[in-house]
Amino acid sequence: MRILIKNCELNHLVTNILIEDNIIKQIAPDIQPVADKVIDATRKAVVPGMFNGHTHAAMTLMRGYADDMPLMPWLQEKIWPLEKNLTEDDVYWGTKLACLEMIKTGTTSIIDMYHFFGGTARAVDEMGLRGMLTYVGFDFELHERASVYKKEVQEYHKSLINYSSRIGFAMAPHAIYSVSKSLLKWIRDYATDNGLRIHTHISETIGEVNDSIKKYGLRPVQYLQSIGFLGPDVSFAHGLYLDSDEIKILADNGCQVIHNPASNLKLASGNHFLFRELKQAGVPIALGTDGTSSGNNLDMYETMKLASLTGKVAYNDPTVWNANETFEAATASAEKLTGLKTGKIEVGYLADLCLIDLNLPELTPNFNLISNLVYSANGNCVDTVICDGKVLMENRRVPGEDEIMKKAAQVAYDLAKR
Amino acid sequence: MRILIKNCELNHLVTNILIEDNIIKQIAPDIQPVADKVIDATRKAVVPGMFNGHTHAAMTLMRGYADDMPLMPWLQEKIWPLEKNLTEDDVYWGTKLACLEMIKTGTTSIIDMYHFFGGTARAVDEMGLRGMLTYVGFDFELHERASVYKKEVQEYHKSLINYSSRIGFAMAPHAIYSVSKSLLKWIRDYATDNGLRIHTHISETIGEVNDSIKKYGLRPVQYLQSIGFLGPDVSFAHGLYLDSDEIKILADNGCQVIHNPASNLKLASGNHFLFRELKQAGVPIALGTDGTSSGNNLDMYETMKLASLTGKVAYNDPTVWNANETFEAATASAEKLTGLKTGKIEVGYLADLCLIDLNLPELTPNFNLISNLVYSANGNCVDTVICDGKVLMENRRVPGEDEIMKKAAQVAYDLAKR
Numbered sequence: 001m002r003i004l005i006k007n008c009e010l011n012h013l014v015t016n017i018l019i020e021d022n023i024i025k026q027i028a029p030d031i032q033p034v035a036d037k038v039i040d041a042t043r044k045a046v047v048p049g050m051f052n053g054h055t056h057a058a059m060t061l062m063r064g065y066a067d068d069m070p071l072m073p074w075l076q077e078k079i080w081p082l083e084k085n086l087t088e089d090d091v092y093w094g095t096k097l098a099c100l101e102m103i104k105t106g107t108t109s110i111i112d113m114y115h116f117f118g119g120t121a122r123a124v125d126e127m128g129l130r131g132m133l134t135y136v137g138f139d140f141e142l143h144e145r146a147s148v149y150k151k152e153v154q155e156y157h158k159s160l161i162n163y164s165s166r167i168g169f170a171m172a173p174h175a176i177y178s179v180s181k182s183l184l185k186w187i188r189d190y191a192t193d194n195g196l197r198i199h200t201h202i203s204e205t206i207g208e209v210n211d212s213i214k215k216y217g218l219r220p221v222q223y224l225q226s227i228g229f230l231g232p233d234v235s236f237a238h239g240l241y242l243d244s245d246e247i248k249i250l251a252d253n254g255c256q257v258i259h260n261p262a263s264n265l266k267l268a269s270g271n272h273f274l275f276r277e278l279k280q281a282g283v284p285i286a287l288g289t290d291g292t293s294s295g296n297n298l299d300m301y302e303t304m305k306l307a308s309l310t311g312k313v314a315y316n317d318p319t320v321w322n323a324n325e326t327f328e329a330a331t332a333s334a335e336k337l338t339g340l341k342t343g344k345i346e347v348g349y350l351a352d353l354c355l356i357d358l359n360l361p362e363l364t365p366n367f368n369l370i371s372n373l374v375y376s377a378n379g380n381c382v383d384t385v386i387c388d389g390k391v392l393m394e395n396r397r398v399p400g401e402d403e404i405m406k407k408a409a410q411v412a413y414d415l416a417k418r
Numbered sequence: 419m420r421i422l423i424k425n426c427e428l429n430h431l432v433t434n435i436l437i438e439d440n441i442i443k444q445i446a447p448d449i450q451p452v453a454d455k456v457i458d459a460t461r462k463a464v465v466p467g468m469f470n471g472h473t474h475a476a477m478t479l480m481r482g483y484a485d486d487m488p489l490m491p492w493l494q495e496k497i498w499p500l501e502k503n504l505t506e507d508d509v510y511w512g513t514k515l516a517c518l519e520m521i522k523t524g525t526t527s528i529i530d531m532y533h534f535f536g537g538t539a540r541a542v543d544e545m546g547l548r549g550m551l552t553y554v555g556f557d558f559e560l561h562e563r564a565s566v567y568k569k570e571v572q573e574y575h576k577s578l579i580n581y582s583s584r585i586g587f588a589m590a591p592h593a594i595y596s597v598s599k600s601l602l603k604w605i606r607d608y609a610t611d612n613g614l615r616i617h618t619h620i621s622e623t624i625g626e627v628n629d630s631i632k633k634y635g636l637r638p639v640q641y642l643q644s645i646g647f648l649g650p651d652v653s654f655a656h657g658l659y660l661d662s663d664e665i666k667i668l669a670d671n672g673c674q675v676i677h678n679p680a681s682n683l684k685l686a687s688g689n690h691f692l693f694r695e696l697k698q699a700g701v702p703i704a705l706g707t708d709g710t711s712s713g714n715n716l717d718m719y720e721t722m723k724l725a726s727l728t729g730k731v732a733y734n735d736p737t738v739w740n741a742n743e744t745f746e747a748a749t750a751s752a753e754k755l756t757g758l759k760t761g762k763i764e765v766g767y768l769a770d771l772c773l774i775d776l777n778l779p780e781l782t783p784n785f786n787l788i789s790n791l792v793y794s795a796n797g798n799c800v801d802t803v804i805c806d807g808k809v810l811m812e813n814r815r816v817p818g819e820d821e822i823m824k825k826a827a828q829v830a831y832d833l834a835k836r
Contacts, residue, residue, distance in 0.1 A: 063782070064789040068740040101779035265727035266793070268736040271689065296793035297780045302720070309683035310728060318686040322486040361519035362715045364481070364823045365830035371482040375684070375714035380798040405782045412783035 001389065004033050008041035008355060010345060012369060017046060019351040022389035027347055037391070044355040044383060045369055048343050049108025050300035051334035053258035054199075054237040054288030056114045057124070058086075058094030060101065061412040062293040071205070071267050079293055083115070085418040090411050091119030097408035098298055099127035103398050105299040105379020108352040108387040109334050109342055111199055111235070111258070111288070113172045117156040125163045128392045130352060132338050134172030134199055139183045146183045150190075157194065166388050168338070170197040176220050177208055181227055188229050197233045197339070203246075204238035205269050221246035230255055235337050237288060240264060240272045247274065251281035256337050259329070261306040262297075263290030271314050273307070275321055286333035287326075299379040304330050308374060323374040355384035419807060422451050426459035426773060428763060430787060435464060437769040440807035445765055455809070462773040462801060463787055466761050467526025468718035469752035471676035472617075472655040472706030474532045475542070476504075476512030478519065479830040480711035489623070489685050497711055501533070503836040508829050509537030515826035516716055517545035521816050523717040523797020526770040526805040527752050527760055529617050529653070529676070529706070531590045535574040543581045546810045548770060550756050552590030552617055557601045564601045568608075575612065584806050586615075586756065593619040594638050595626055599645055606647050615651045615757070621664075622656035623687050639664035648673055653755050655706060658682060658690045665692065669699040674755050677747070679724040680715075681708030689732050691725070693739055704751035705744075717797040722748050726792060741792040773802035 003019040010017075010027065018026040018035065066078035091114065102110065109130040112120055117135040124131040135156045139146035153171070160169050171191045173179040179187075191198050203209055203220050216223045221242060224230055232254030239257040242250070250257065259273045278285055287303050289295045295303075304326045311321035334343035342350040358366060362376045373381070385393040392398065421437040428435075428445065436444040436453065484496035509532065520528065527548040530538055535553040542549040553574045557564035571589070578587050589609045591597040597605075609616050621627055621638050634641045639660065642648055650672030657675040660668070668675065677691045696703055705721050707713045713721075722744045729739035752761035760768040776784060780794045791799070803811040810816065 060779075061783065063794060064785040065783075067786070067789045067793060068737050070736055074736075097779055097782060104779060262723075262727065265731045266736060268730045268734050270734075271728070271731045292794070296723075296789075297795075299780070299796070302723075302796065305680075305714075305720075306724075306727070309680065309724070310689070310731075312686045313683045313689045313728075316686050316688075318488055318492075318684060319486050359820065359823060361478075361515055361522060361819070361823060362717070364515060365479065365483075365827040367482040367830075367834070368485070371485045371714075375485060376481060376710070377715075378717070378720065378796040378798065380796065401779070402777060405777060405779060409783040412785075416785070 002035040003386070003389065003391070004031060004035035004038045005041050005046065005355070006033070006038060009045040009358070017345070019386065019389050022351050024345065024347055024349050024351050027345070039355070039384065041355050043358045045358055046345055047354050047356055047373065048331040048345055049352040049354050049385065049387060050106050050330050051286060051337070051343055052102065052107050052110040052288055052298065052300055053235070053286035053333065053337055054260055054290055055098070055110055055112055055298065056291035057098035057110070057112050057120060058091040058114050059291030059293040060097040060408065061090060061094040061415055063296060065293065065416060082415055085415060086115060088116040088119040090415055091116040092123050093408045093411040095120045095123035096127060096404050098292070099124060099129050100398055100401055100404050101298045102129060103127065103385050103392050104382070104396065105301060106354040106382035106385060107298065107300050108354070108385065109338065109340070111170070111337065113199060118159065121159070121163050121167050125167050128166070128387050128390055130166045130340070130342065130387055132168040132170050132197065132199070134170045137173045137183065137187060138178045139180050140178055141180045146180060149183065150186060153190070170199050172199045175201040175208070176223060177211055184224075184229055185227055191233060197235070199235050200237070202236040202239055203241040204264070206241050209241045219243060219246055221249050225249050225253070235286070237290070238264065238269070239274070240270045242274055244277065247277050247281045247283065250283050256284040256286060258286045258288045258337070259307055260288045260290040260295065261303060261310055262295035265306070265310065266296070267294055271310050273311060273314070275311050276315060284333055284336040285329050286337050287330045300330050301373065301377050301379045301381070304374045323368070323371045326374050327370050351389040352387050354382045354386070356381050357383040420453040421804070421807065421809070422449060422453035422456045423459050423464065423773070424451070424456060427463040427776065435763070437804065437807050440769050442763065442765055442767050442769050445763070457773070457802065459773050461776050463776055464763055465772050465774055465791065466749040466763055467770040467772050467803065467805060468524050468748050469704060469755070469761055470520065470525050470528040470706055470716065470718055471653070471704035471751065471755055472678055472708055473516070473528055473530055473716065474709035475516035475528065475530050475538060476509040476532050477709030477711040478515040478826065479508060479512040479833055481714060483711065483834060500833055503833060504533060506534040506537040508833055509534040510541050511826045511829040513538045513541035514545060514822050516710070517542055517547050518816055518819055518822050519716045520547060521545065521803050521810050522800070522814065523719060524772040524800035524803060525716065525718050526772070526803065527756065527758070529588070529755065531617060536577065539577070539581050539585050543585050546584070546805050546808055548584045548758070548760065548805055550586040550588050550615065550617070552588045555591045555601065555605065556596045557598050558596055559598045564598060567601070568604060571608070588615040588617050590617045593626070594641060595629060602642075602647055603645055609651065615653070617653050618655070620654040620657055621659040622682070624659050627659045637661060637664055639667050643667050643671070653704070655708070656682065656687070657692070658688045660692055662695070665695050665699045665701065668696070668701050674702040674704060676704045676706045676755070677725055678706045678708040678713065679728055680713035680721060683724070683728065684714070685712055689728050691729060691732070693729050694733060702751055702754040703747050704755050705748045718748050719791065719795050719797045719799070722792045741786070741789045744792050745788050769807040770805050772800045772804070774799050775801040
């Protein structure tokens with residue numbers, strides 16, 4: 001299958017792009033139309049699909065179910081009671097809705113962490129996105145829970161053969177406060193033995209850091225280093241409360257950090273993301289939305305603006321998180337965090353890309369497209385989405401979208417009544 | 419002219435709304451279709467049009483022209499050189515583009531502050547929005563400039579008869595550091611004599627406060643009180659650096675404050691807006707986008723999310739700026755700041771309202787519409803806009819939008835070359 005994108009704007013110049021199977025094959029102003037499908041992209045710009053580095057997709061089911069609450073009552077009275085009754089079918093429909101929203105806002109790759117891997121994987125695969133998906137692990141120091149988790153995670157890992165090559169599997173201990181040292185070590189070993197990546201939460205709140213110091217005499221990153229957990233295959237969500245020693249450890253071990261501004265602000269976890277220090281140390285930085293129960297939507301364009309603006313004010317410096325580096329954190333970072341050649345519009349890269357409708361007031365005038373995308377647009381500027389060489393959205397329509405919204409809403413209302 | 423909106427959702431209940439001329443005449447589930455126009459609003463929610471309490475509309479021309487710069491080089495090297503060459507025609511086209519963007523994101527009322535009142539007023543009037551428009555005053559202590567300004571402002575005031583009743587005129591000294599005491603007093607008197615409101619910038623940066631203390635021995639609000647400037651007809655943009663005495667003075671005088679989160683964050687002015695203290699004191703709070711040269715867009719839905727989320731993190735309290743009070747700051751506050759019966763969906767109010775398309779993934783599920791609008795949606799959820807009883811947008815199309823974008827972009831590029 002070959003797709004020719006004609007007359008698209010790339011870095012403010014008009015060109016053509018030829019996609020062959022799932023790869024960007026050629027970028028040139030003079031490609032002859034020898035394709036199975038030709039897309040006229042006049043007055044449209046081509047950009048990489050967004051990479052959502054941290055989400056819990058199925059939590060779309062809880063969007064707007066509980067807001068404006070402190071973290072613990074929110075979890076204990078609202079979110080956890082709902083999650084206790086979740087089924088794999090719920091997760092499937094919540095993830096379908098999430099994928100729909102992500103496609104409509106120009107995301108093509110995600111790292112997801114949740115329960116019921118089967119529901120997530122089936123939904124992401126069907127919707128056509130690329131996902132490094134996980135089965136989140138908790139044992140709360142209970143030996144029995146750890147045993148069950150180990151068995152389940154191996155089954156999920158084996159089930160990967162049922163899905164397309166867009167679906168990847170990674171290990172995901174929830175956090176150091178919810179996973180025992182022995183399970184963390186088992187996860188590390190399982191990842192090494194099977195060539196899998198690891199994704200986990202770290203230092204989302206200051207309380208978590210203080211608890212770690214109290215329990216282990218070490219800050220969270222130091223603790224993970226002490227048990228041999230770190231490596232270039234480990235990515236961390238949040239990382240708000242890191243000290244300079246921890247940043248050095250992350251850099252020395254090649255770890256990556258994913259900033260989730262909407263969630264961190266809304267739960268009042270803090271506006272402390274150490275962009276400048278992490279960048280200086282050479283730690284790759286990506287962006288994520290977190291789940292919609294805290295961040296409320298999955299729009300990576302909005303996430304870029306939030307990250308940049310709140311970063312500038314945190315450092316009292318408007319030059320921090322400039323438009324280009326913010327855009328890269330939301331796109332090119334995918335390669336470092338997933339190991340896949342995605343997140344760039346270059347020959348040889350995976351054909352994960354979007355066409356932006358330039359005929360929008362918020363993109364007018366167009367002095368600097370990246371500035372407009374980071375600071376002015378939201379995900380609704382995306383007109384066409386191609387992932388793995390397949391068209392997922394054209395003219396802002398995704399096949400079957402009304403049915404997905406209707407069914408997912410019903411699943412959410414039923415869940416709230418259980 | 420009568421418009422019947424059928425089967426719309428209002429506060430999660432299905433009803434009908436009858437508009438007669440420019441007023442909401444009736445809200446009931448059983449209105450007979452005796453209207454000149456019937457809008458089928460099935461699966462659409464009705465909400466008040468947004469009120470953008472502080473903007474410089476024509477600055478759309480400078481969107482993305484200069485970002486990621488410190489305030490003074492940004493102004494001195496980029497913005498002011500461009501503004502020196504502005505013409506009334508530029509302001510007209512920049513404001514047309516701004517109005518288009520505001521209509522497309524559900525705003526119906528604005529307070530604008532800029533140069534060339536004639537260009538602004540003509541554009542806002544033609545586009546159908548409601549505007550409390552001003553001619554910004556500077557004299558930098560120069561007697562000659564003050565004289566010219568006084569003459570011009572009186573001419574602009576007289577020119578109001580050329581426009582529809584949607585166009586209002588208010589006084590707008592730029593700020594205490596750019597306007598002399600004598601001109602401030604003249605503006606205050608002119609406003610009193612002519613029953614006009616006053617809109618100005620205050621305490622946007624800590625430097626401005628320190629300068630005021632140095633020059634007058636008083637903080638900015640105290641200084642304005644000392645010259646008899648304050649009253650319930652005065653609204654202030656920014657107000658980031660207020661102390662408790664100033665907040666009490668604002669409350670005692672019935673003044674209002676407009677928070678502009680995007681601009682304050684992007685210029686790194688500070689994340690200090692004193693929502694809790696101002697609310698406690700009873701000072702009305704509104705929201706604004708500021709100009710697109712700093713905030714980059716005019717989307718009041720995005721502004722709500724920014725205000726709420728950054729407020730929560732500033733107070734380290736996720737219950738601050740809850741969804742309902744954030745929504746009110748963006749809608750119902752219009753009445754207090756402009757004196758007009760707008761910003762609410764109630765019988766007797768001006769017919770300034772929007773229909774929200776509920777068939778959107780970011781509004782699914784719909785546990786709480788206000789939460790979804792504040793935390794998940796952006797302005798693209800708006801399907802239909804009615805202002806002063808006239809339909810400005812239906813099915814997301816505004817008549818003439820392509821021509822406005824094309825012409826305004828050309829004006830912006832020409833301006834940048836001058």
